[in-house]
Amino acid sequence: MAANGERTFIAIKPDGVQRGLVGEIIKRFEVKGFKLVGMRMIHASVDHLKQHYADLKDRPFFADLVSYMNSGPVVAMVWEGKNAVKTGRVMLGETDPAKSNPGTIRGDFCIDVGRNIIHGSDSVDSANQEIALWFKPEELVSYTSCAHSWIY
Numbered sequence: 001m002a003a004n005g006e007r008t009f010i011a012i013k014p015d016g017v018q019r020g021l022v023g024e025i026i027k028r029f030e031v032k033g034f035k036l037v038g039m040r041m042i043h044a045s046v047d048h049l050k051q052h053y054a055d056l057k058d059r060p061f062f063a064d065l066v067s068y069m070n071s072g073p074v075v076a077m078v079w080e081g082k083n084a085v086k087t088g089r090v091m092l093g094e095t096d097p098a099k100s101n102p103g104t105i106r107g108d109f110c111i112d113v114g115r116n117i118i119h120g121s122d123s124v125d126s127a128n129q130e131i132a133l134w135f136k137p138e139e140l141v142s143y144t145s146c147a148h149s150w151i152y
Contacts, residue, residue: 004082004152007037009121009130010092014072016117017041021109022075025118028091028105029079033151038078038131038140046070052133068114076134082152085127088120 010029012022030036044052049066056062079088093104097116100107110116121127131140145151 005080006082006084006124006127007078007080007131008084008088008127009119009134010077010079010088011119011134012075012077013069013117013119014074015068015115016109017073017075019109019117021117024109025105026077029077029088032081032087032091033147034079034081034084034088035143035145035148036077037080037142038135039075040135040139041073041075042134043073044069048133052130064114078131078135078140085121085124089122092118092120 010025012025016022016025026036046066049069050057053062053065053069056065081087091105093100093106093110095106095116096113097106097110098113100110102108105118106116121130
């Protein structure tokens with residue numbers, strides 16, 4: 001994949017969906033210049049969520065996290081662009097919204113760490129694993145955006 005073709009997994013959590021923030025979040029990634037290559041709305045099963053958060057299985061909040069993520073639909077997305085993982089994390093803000101700067105998604109829309117509306121891959125390896133867990137290869141689209149030459 002080209003240098004500007006890095007992919008990241010972003011999921012709008014049930015509280016973000018319920019609060020009607022899906023469009024605003026998509027807009028921020030589009031305006032930044034990232035390309036949406038996969039998206040689906042899903043009510044993820046407990047087993048699927050346990051797989052997704054397997055690295056946190058020994059943490060005391062694991063059961064509550066899985067329950068919260070299973071409480072409603074999630075919008076799972078794959079975004080593509082230069083430094084998509086790192087830049088996506090910056091756009092999200094800190095996991096704890098109280099530590100997130102204004103202008104970040106969590107800084108603008110969240111108050112409580114337990115309701116921080118969005119997940120983003122924390123590394124390229126994690127992104128690849130998460131994308132494979134949430135999407136089949138044929139569900140991801142490859143295309144050249146007409147804006148590509150204006151961004152890169």
